[in-house]
Every structure is written in structure tokens, then in C-alpha cells.
Amino acid sequence: MKKKISLGIKYIFLCMISFLFVFPFLWMLFGAFKSNNEIWQTPYQLFPKHINLTELAANLKAVNLYGYLGNSFFVGAVGTVLILLVSGMFAYAVVFLKSKNMDRIFAIVLITYMLPGAVTYVPAYVILAKLQLLDKLSGLIFSYLANVFAVFYFRQSFMKTSMDFVEAAKIDGANHRLILRHVILPLNKSAFWSVGLITFIQLYNSYMWPSIMLKSQEKYLISQGLRQFFIQDGAYGMNWSQIMLASTITILPVVILLIVAQKWLMAAISQDSGVKF
Template sequence: MRVGSMIVRPLHHVILAAFSFIMAFPFIWMITSAFKTNDEIWAYPPVLLPDKLLWENISKAWHAAPFDLYVFNSVFVSVCIVLIQTVNSAMMAYALVHMRFPLGRPLLAIILVSYMLPGAATYLPGYIILSNLGLIDTYGGLIISNSVSVFTIFMIYQAFRQIPREVVEAAKIDGAPHRRILWTMVIPLTAPYFVVTGLITFIEMYNNYLWPSLITHNPDLYLVSAGLRSFFIEGGAYGMNWAQVMAASSFTILPLLILFIFAQKFIMKGVSQSYGVNKG
């Protein structure tokens, strides 16, 4: 048994390391290509590391377009959406789980059915509503149009269901209002799930391209994805300079990497708790 374990465990680690490298290789290639020349990027056979690190690619790419504005727009809009979605989803999930009202189950069914709709089906009515409200080409349009997420509601709903109902009922008997139970008891007990859903939402909104491109035409409101395409692909000015394209792509994902570094502890805790509940 020990001999088999000594063979299987290293093999297991080798397989996991191989799959991890395969998943990380596009990012490694992007970062190393940011310091290459165009000839090195297109060289055959491919070369992973450049002969000389061309740091000027980073500087040239940063000054070629207002990427500081694009990163600010993406971070600002994403943070606002995460905060609004968190509050909305927490209140909605608490009402569905710990409050009794006649239309509770039909409302939950409507939410689940709406999650099955393709996002593209809401673009036209959403655009018309924002246009009538005068929110096209505004930060408010970008934020309000994403202020409610069925996915976030469902995830928080599942998290709240794991809290014993007796705990909430005991708080109600002691005279605690629903607002206090939600913010001082239920949310702290499910904090890792909020971190995970918030991180997922932030990444989704930060990388969002199609919908922001439809409702924003002012370059000062471009998010990172639209800015990258506008200045490096669509405009054609740097379309052939792939080293600067890779450089711009590398420093625009930096906020996501920083966010993951600080939130990975909560992510692992949330995943482990979810796994334990599903296993049980």
C-alpha cells in the first residue's frame, strides 16, 4: 500500500502541474511577448524568452493610449456594480429564504427562468430603456444596467440556505428586526461566498466588452477591453506591433492579479465550504 502511494502521489502531482502549466501558458506567453521584438514573436520554432528584455515596449504601449483612464473606468464601474449587486442580492436572497410571503416561490421560479435567457436577448430592450432615461454614454448607464444579477442572487440564495433556520428564528424571537439579522448575523456567517461572488462579478465586469461597447461611444468612457480594441486592433496604428499589444494586455490585467492575490484566502475558504456542504 505504501509503495503504491509513493508512486501514485508523485504522479498525481506531475499531472496537476502539467495541467496547471497548460492553463497558465497563454498568460506566460503574453507576458514574455511584451518584452520581445515582432520577429521573436513570429519566430519559428517559437521562442519563449527574448534575447533581450525590451522594457520600452511597456512605456510605449502605456503612452500610446490613455490606458490609465481605461483602467480607472473599468475598476470604478466594476467596484460600483459589485457593491450594488451585493446589497441587492443579499436582500433578495434573505427574503426568499428567511421570510414568508405569498409570491415567494413564484418569484424564485421567475428568477431561475430568467437566468436561462441569453444575455443578448436583453440588449435591445435594455438599450431602449437607457436611451429613454438619458443614460447612454454615461457612467450611470454602465452601472445601473448591471446592478442586478440573477447569478449573484442564486449564489447568495444557496449560501443563505446553509444557515440553520433555528438560528434566524431565535433572533426573531429575541426581537431582532430583519435588517439587523441580515447585516449582523447572516452576512458575516456567509462572508466567503460574498467574496467569491464579488470576485467573479468584478472579473466579468472588468472584462466586459460587448454591452459597454453598445451603450458608450465616447472614448473617455471606454473600458479596458474596448480601449484595447480601439487603439490596437480597429485603428490599425499598432495592429502590426504585437509586442506593444501584448504589453498593453499585460498591464491591463494587473488589477485582476492584485485582486486575486488579496482575495485567494477567502476564495479557497468559500470553495472548501461549498465542497464540504455538497459532499455532505
């Protein structure tokens, strides 16, 4: 009986903490269905009194963020695939191509992870300018390919892979490409899912660096588009129902993605992926 009471108290406490984290998102979601006056009326109410479908349709038309949303999905999807490919190959070389030089190269790469991201903006900008990749989504994706976190995560996960599988594949005549594809990838699927999910969210939500290198408004990502919508005509948030709706449209794809992919993320955590030192 005491165990049940203790367990019930724990669940109640966790539910209260969860509600504190979820409440701002609920306020934003339900605010999208309220009128501007209803948002500011006191006492504040979480749920809308009534939903005006005509006003909601007009707000959906006014919130013109769909082009920015497409740009973010393009950068996130293509960038994530390329980062997984490049980082996976580099981590494979570090772990399975035994060489002192590879360990030194990895150490140098890892040191760069300690640098603040802002210090790389100027050299990255100069490099992209010389390659004529400024103000291009392809240039933005190219600048993200050197992902130290993904390399480190994959290295730690690959180190847990038994060399017996790799040696057996070599005996069967498999080259490094086939070993990486048919041996390493299946045995580290959770690591690839975890890095892919984290990387996509990072690229989708990126703001500072895209704001520096993207000048054409039609190429803005969703975070830039949301800010542009917020300050358009110097309004600075006069119509809060539209701002709530725009924020909901911005964050909803990420929330859906997290819900769909949570089992792979939890599998990676439960398997203690990438925590071998």
C-alpha cells in the same frame, strides 16, 4: 513506496496540465519585454534575449489604456458593491420572509436566467434611453443590478443558515436590516466573497453590452480600449510587443485579485456554499 510514486505521477501530470493553461499567459507576459522582430523570429523562444528598458518605457507611454482601466475598475467596484447589496436583500426576503408569493417571484426571476443575454439588449437599451442613462457609466452599472446568478447563489447559501440564529436575533429586538448585517452576512461571508469576486471579474471584462450603450471613447471599458488600441490607424496588430504589453496591463489586475482572494474562494468551495437543492 507505491503510494509515493503514484502521488509523484499525479503531481507531474497536474503540473503539465497547469503549464498548458499558464503558457499563453507566460507568452503574453514575456512578449511584452521583447522587440517586435524578436517575437516573430524563428525558432520561437519564450524568454526575451535581452530587455531594453528604454523601449519598454516608450511602449508603456504608447499604451494609453489607463483611463479605460480606471473606468473598468469604477464600474467593477461600484457595480459589485451594489449587486451584493441588492441581491443579498432580495435573497434574504425570499428565504426568511416566508410567503408563497415570494417563492413565485423567485421562480419568475430564476426563469429569466434561462434567457440568452442578447435578447435583453433591446429592451434594456430602450429603458436606459427613457431614463437618459445611455452613454453613462452610471447607466451601465444600473443595467447590471438585476443579477440572477447572485440572487440564486445567496438564496442557496442562506437556506443553510440555521433559523435558531435568526429567531434569537428577533427575540433580542433586531429588525430585518440588523439581522441581515449582523447574522446573515457573517455566517455567509464566503458566499459574499465568491459572488463579489465573480461579479467584479464579469463587470471588469464585459465587452458586448458596454459596446452597445457607450459611444464616447473616454468612457470605454478596458476591453473596448484594448480593441481600440489593436485597430488604431487601421494597423490591426502591427506592433505586437505593444499589444502584448497592453494585454498584460489589462489582465494583470484580475490575476492579482484572484491570487489575493483565492483563500476566500476556496473556502466557499470547500464549505459547499450554494449547492443545496
